[in-house]
Ligand SMILES: Nc1ncnc2c1ncn2[C@@H]1O[C@H](COP(=O)(O)OP(=O)(O)OP(=O)(O)O)[C@@H](O)[C@H]1O
């Protein structure tokens with residue numbers, strides 16, 4: 001079966017566009033973060049930072065731009081983690097039995113679900129970037145058209161890898177659970193530390209040592225490094241901190257995400273192989 | 279209930295000793311489904327308790343049993359949705375435990391519970407299924423049209439399934455199961471909740487699919503469905519196969535006719551009639567007794583009446599009828615199945631007598 005994953009993908013996308021309320025609410029949340037938290041905090045931080053000396057020749061970016069990258073990451077995290085709930089509903093409503101008893105191999109099922117999850121995250125990331133630019137975030141500011149293109153591709157590559165990792169994690173947990181409530185609880189429990197122990201909303205450099213190390217290796221931080229590198233640039237100044245990424249830094253961040261995603265894939269594969277669904 | 283079976287002689291075979299019914303299997307004609315000593319335990323509850331049977335290629339084979347008998351559990355093991363815990367099972371020569379992928383390529387399924395995506399349209403449900411089973415585009419589209427006609431959902435093709443009535447959903451599920459032409463088609467209570475005309479039409483189509491070479495494995499608790507559709511039936515109860523045979527064989531175990539009597543002294547009547555050569559077996563019910571007779575009941579009856587009268591036993595009620603599948607079922611399981619859609623007293627004779 002060479003195209004089984006496409007069949008799964010096709011079905012998932014049908015359902016995605018059909019759940020319009022879900023689609024809208026998944027976009028509304030990041031938009032509200034940007035419009036309220038982003039603009040509110042920016043109006044404070046940007047005034048506070050105004051007096052601070054910016055190093056010679058380094059581009060200073062406003063808070064909205066800084067946290068906008070974090071919000072793209074946050075949306076990807078939420079969407080990917082909560083996609084497991086759909087899997088759980090499929091399982092509980094018996095929808096998965098048709099698929100699991102069909103000749104489509106388990107690997108194709110996983111790939112199909114993963115691809116549709118990544119597509120959803122892409123759509124969201126692009127819309128949020130557009131919305132951010134609309135309300136004043138300086139994404140891709142001063143880039144040549146070619147650079148903008150490279151920037152978008154780079155951001156999406158990072159988003160894809162990160163989304164896959166959390167999709168697999170979410171699927172692995174969902175397939176092992178019985179109740180959507182329990183799953184929701186676990187997901188909420190997971191999102192808080194992942195989101196806040198990252199550089200989404202603030203720099204992590206002044207964290208206490210242990211928290212700083214955890215945050216530095218948090219897949220969320222790795223993702224945001226990549227997004228900022230591609231959407232803002234390798235060298236910029238924000239919130240009193242000078243960010244300078246070498247290409248090596250970014251490659252390492254990406255490699256970190258690849259390792260994380262590979263582990264999550266192994267976990268999901270193992271759980272699905274043993275999946276018993278009645 | 280098991281004990282009373284021991285006295286029956288004749289052509290029927292009683293499990294647990296397993297053997298293949300309905301005559302010898304022609305040499306070289308390996309069974310397409312072979313199950314030996316299958317057990318399945320949920321927690322500490324044994325839902326399937328050591329069943330063995332085989333189904334020949336091209337047969338329509340049925341599990342007939344009451345709620346909770348273990349029919350769906352057995353099917354779920356065979357279609358690889360539940361792990362095989364104990365015993366052996368093979369479909370088309372592929373082992374269920376070691377070669378599930380090959381099994382999945384050989385079978386089609388209509389599940390007992392509704393498993394339709396609420397947010398997909400009728401057409402999309404069928405299209406998705408055809409794609410899952412890698413049907414070529416032309417064949418897929420053609421089959422979809424054919425089935426939409428059959429289950430009369432043509433006008434609803436672009437309707438979301440959540441907007442269908444219960445019976446329409448069921449029809450769509452059946453249509454989906456009939457999309458492919460697998461080696462073996464599993465139908466778990468396929469016509470549950472359908473109106474009589476629709477059921478007849480489904481049976482006709484299922485027979486047609488069967489004629490094209492697909493072996494059918496059916497579970498049901500509709501007596502008439504098992505009776506009319508099956509080549510062979512296994513009656514299953516408490517996770518065990520109680521008896522297997524063709525519908526004709528099963529009905530004939532109860533003799534050619536059943537005679538129900540209510541008398542002034544039932545135990546005495548029983549003693550008196552037991553010795554008559556034409557009487558195969560007598561079972562005592564609350565108010566009366568039931569005689570299974572080997573000959574035409576209308577010819578036996580005068581002798582019975584004479585015998586009782588001569589011995590001073592008064593008869594208050596007499597009833598005579600041919601055994602039906604209901605009688606067979608009640609006889610072997612000691613249970614009656616009453617369910618939605620089931621005509622309560624359709625020929626239920628042993629059943630009626632039980633109260
Ligand atoms: N997932 C499960 N966990 C625990 N027990 C179960 C489970 N599924 C079924 N059972 C039990 O196993 C027994 C057999 O159930 P099964 O569904 O196989 O019966 P069935 O013959 O298909 O009945 P029905 O005619 O109602 O469909 C029942 O007593 C049921 O309570």
Ligand SMILES: [Mg+2]
Nearest residue numbers: 349350351390
């Ligand atoms: Mg059942």
